[in-house]
Amino acid sequence: MTSTSRPRVTIADVAREAQTSTASVSYALNGRPGVSLDTRARVLAVAARLGWSPASAARSLAGAGSGTIGLVLARDPRDLAVEPFYMQFIAGVEATLAPRSMGLLLEVAPTAVAEVEAIRRWHMSRRVDGVLLTDVIADDPRVELVKEIGAPAVVVGDPSEAAGLTSLWTDDAAATQQAVEHLVSLGHRRITRFAAPGRYAYTVIRDAAFESASQAVGIEHDIVRTDLSLDSGADAARTVLSVSRPPSGLLFDNDVMAVAALTAAHDLGLSVPGDVSIVAWDDSLLCQLVTPSLTALGHDVLALGAHAARRLLDVIDGVEPAAFQDATPTLRVRASTGPAPVET
Amino acid sequence: MTSTSRPRVTIADVAREAQTSTASVSYALNGRPGVSLDTRARVLAVAARLGWSPASAARSLAGAGSGTIGLVLARDPRDLAVEPFYMQFIAGVEATLAPRSMGLLLEVAPTAVAEVEAIRRWHMSRRVDGVLLTDVIADDPRVELVKEIGAPAVVVGDPSEAAGLTSLWTDDAAATQQAVEHLVSLGHRRITRFAAPGRYAYTVIRDAAFESASQAVGIEHDIVRTDLSLDSGADAARTVLSVSRPPSGLLFDNDVMAVAALTAAHDLGLSVPGDVSIVAWDDSLLCQLVTPSLTALGHDVLALGAHAARRLLDVIDGVEPAAFQDATPTLRVRASTGPAPVET
DNA sequence: GCCACGAACTTAAGCGCTTAAGCTTACGGG
DNA sequence: CCCGTAAGCTTAAGCGCTTAAGTTCGTGGC
Known part of the structure; x- marks a missing residue:
């Protein structure tokens, strides 16, 4: 007894139920002026009742962004399990993204070529509004690519490698x-x-x-x-x-x-x-x-991820590129260091 | 000298350059019949030359899927760093997705409620074609949600908790x-x-x-x-x-x-x-x-992730739900086990 | 030599949003 | 009392694809 695909609810349904036009629904939902308090409330109530979320495809086709940022992990899949860094970083990125209902698109690219291709494809097909670049190397092809195609990006690494893009570095x-x-x-x-x-x-x-x-x-x-x-x-x-x-x-x-x-x-x-x-x-x-x-x-990788995502959102919003410094790693002294042995 | 946003290349540009219609371009790109070998080749060449990727938003609005699957990690962000499981699993999922040019949308949800909401929002706004469910618990609200809204899903866990959804289990x-x-x-x-x-x-x-x-x-x-x-x-x-x-x-x-x-x-x-x-x-x-x-x-978590993603693509393609078994974990004997001490 | 047929191709109608532009209506100043 | 103005709302034009339906044309059977 598979419940046959229930009718999709669209902005038109909401408009009809709320006795107004689709334009007003759009304005109301996006908190834009031009709608009376009364209408706005009515729209939001109907939307909630119908459980309507605007189709992201339609929204981004119509000019809004995709509401998604991209992150390519350029490591061998086997290594990823060993590196707690990425998972922490991702969690931090999410901490910034989630409250804004933005999504994180991930790709694990085995090679540098695949990575560059993924970024290019993402940007050309407008799947992402911007990308986060980690593990930057000298003359990184990804940095050149994003500059060339004009994709909003944040380089997590030293400004010297960021070629003028917004970067986030630790000392x-x-x-x-x-x-x-x-x-x-x-x-x-x-x-x-x-x-x-x-x-x-x-x-x-x-x-x-x-x-x-x-x-x-x-x-x-x-x-x-x-x-x-x-x-x-x-x-x-x-x-x-x-x-x-x-x-x-x-x-x-x-x-x-x-x-x-x-x-x-x-x-x-x-x-x-x-x-x-x-x-x-x-x-x-x-x-x-x-x-x-x-x-x-x-250092606090979770915070680093959150910070990087925030900077990327700024870049997407048109803020000028700049280099930002994250907290400096601190030394956590434990049992593996002690007084030097006496010279014999 | 910021390179001002270069003109977006669309299917119409490709059609014009290839001296054909947008419909033919679409058919050619998607490997559908109704296009001569000659035209097909011409279209693909022009597309490559122009570096064109179809806008995913337009594509999914027009009826194709979103080309994305979703994965919600329902763990405290701090714990995620400790668990190599997820990163491995994600890498495996990607191994299945990447060759098909599909994307993985991630969300780190701190609470069960946030998790259910994320899935609902994703499905309603058609951002994802299906979801992967891990860490399933008894009477999992996510399983109920997915059944209710009819979202394609694969439960990574025992069939007894999958309520008839496609599941992937290990013995x-x-x-x-x-x-x-x-x-x-x-x-x-x-x-x-x-x-x-x-x-x-x-x-x-x-x-x-x-x-x-x-x-x-x-x-x-x-x-x-x-x-x-x-x-x-x-x-x-x-x-x-x-x-x-x-x-x-x-x-x-x-x-x-x-x-x-x-x-x-x-x-x-x-x-x-x-x-x-x-x-x-x-x-x-x-x-x-x-x-x-x-x-x-x-066990091989990378393989598990790849397997889960494959099953999910099947479900999205309309394959009937079923329970699948992944490889059984094996015991890797190392130094922490040895003969029992002699009873005193 | 004519016609039916299918392959190749084109036209055009959406998909569900956003937003510029147009239209009403109420209101206050001259 | 008339008109300019602005707030509130609606209309409609896209955004860039997919695909059903229509058109054209070359081919083979009779």
Whole structure:
């Protein structure tokens, strides 16, 4: 007994029931002037009674926006499960969107080409009013695309990569400095940074901040390149810790590698933080649950997402592009960092 | 020098350039008969050259679907970061959708009411062609809504809660039995299950399977109710392990609680798996990274999402409702389970 | 050589909104 | 008492597609 498709209720139905024209219904619903209080109330009551929502297709065809913003996740699907970042970010974006009855259109694009295509298609077919760009790389093709086609966009990343688009950045340099100073204050004189691939804008920024913070206090420092994966972190940590005079402070560009290093240190018979101290970027539940718990640089990703969405809505409304700064990540000190071992 | 909004290219532009009518362009684009090979090729070439994508609003107004399916995540935003499930599931859904150029509309609804409203609004305004329902509970209001308004939907959960809608289920009973048998084969004779709230359909199913599997082999067994949170798991584990003759096998309904139990056991001076063996549901990176790594019941969530989306597209295409079974979770044995301690 | 037929193509009628423009009506100032 | 004005409301013209219905034309059967 499938309930056969009930008749669609349209603006005309509401107009008829409320004894007025469709134009008045439209004006009333959108809170525009030109309708008496009486009529407005009557329209809203009828609309509620009939459970009418304007067909978004008709609305956007007629000139209103689509009421949707787009987000493309350019990561391998398998990696997404590992990264709590996106889910948090999405939740934040939604927190801004939901009260305005706007929607979030998602696409998981396996390749950069697919990602650019998705954005182009979305914009050309007017499915979205604007897009959010994360994980921006140097000379990002997406940035060029949105500039070319004139799609409203917000770059979540450093302004240097945003090519004049509105951007939202966090001060990774300051955060990096914090982490270095934390280790130095514990007496560490030899530290190594395990960095993300150089194509990410933030890598370059963190690298530079790491260099200058280390030089400022005159300690030995080194940077090892990784690909952020578990294995890459474990391998790099093992290599670095196996030399004759290994560093006593390790700084990782994400949480997964830091956890891998924990295991690597354990396997090499080194104690954390007795022999080696470990700091992670991207604080997460993982950092809290491992033993010892990890000292980490973290920030409120939920707030970041909400902030990014707000800026995008501004851009859609025609606000001029600008660079905005979000809160600086803070160091959450836990059990994985401690006084440097005494030099033998 | 903002490039002023370039002229929108429409089907009429393509028709003019290709020296044909808009109808032919439409037929050509949608691969319908009634167009010669020659014309079809010409149209597609022009469309490509002009970079034209049909306006989705116009298309869906004219009767085609919206080319979008909806997914509402009914969890507290803070919890979402903890649950790798959703991100994986979404990635799987996308794997099905992307090749068909379909979109995924997301909403994070903090409350059940907001969730039902979101679905109703989506369907009424025809923003989505169908919806995916996860985390289904007994007498779920969403299931009732979807039946009432006749929205195409797929329930990811047990058919018993799907009220005749198409559903996609995994055999949690068989998986539970596997876990119990694994512990029994290691000599455990007293096991406790730390269960999710009873409102979830799967809880009831797992409870029953746990009971019958335990009774079948005649071992002592007990079920403790939790709320799946870290704290709730830690508290429950502490309580259960503090009695005079504690169970030697613990089975948790998610990974987070199992990790919490690891810490609780450690704090009580119990070794894992020497004194107590631990098994988790929801295998994740977390299970692999903690020490000792956790034996867990896991399944391919990416595949589940892809499967669910496929079924939903079928339902949208008018295929009759049915219950489909996805792969049964498998037990991934790691370091947290071992031979039962010798009874003193 | 004529006609019926089907393939290829075009015309035009919506789909359900928004909004500019036109129309009423009531009202107050000159 | 007349008219300009403005508030309230309606009419109707799109927005860019899809598709039923109509038109044209080449082809083959008789």
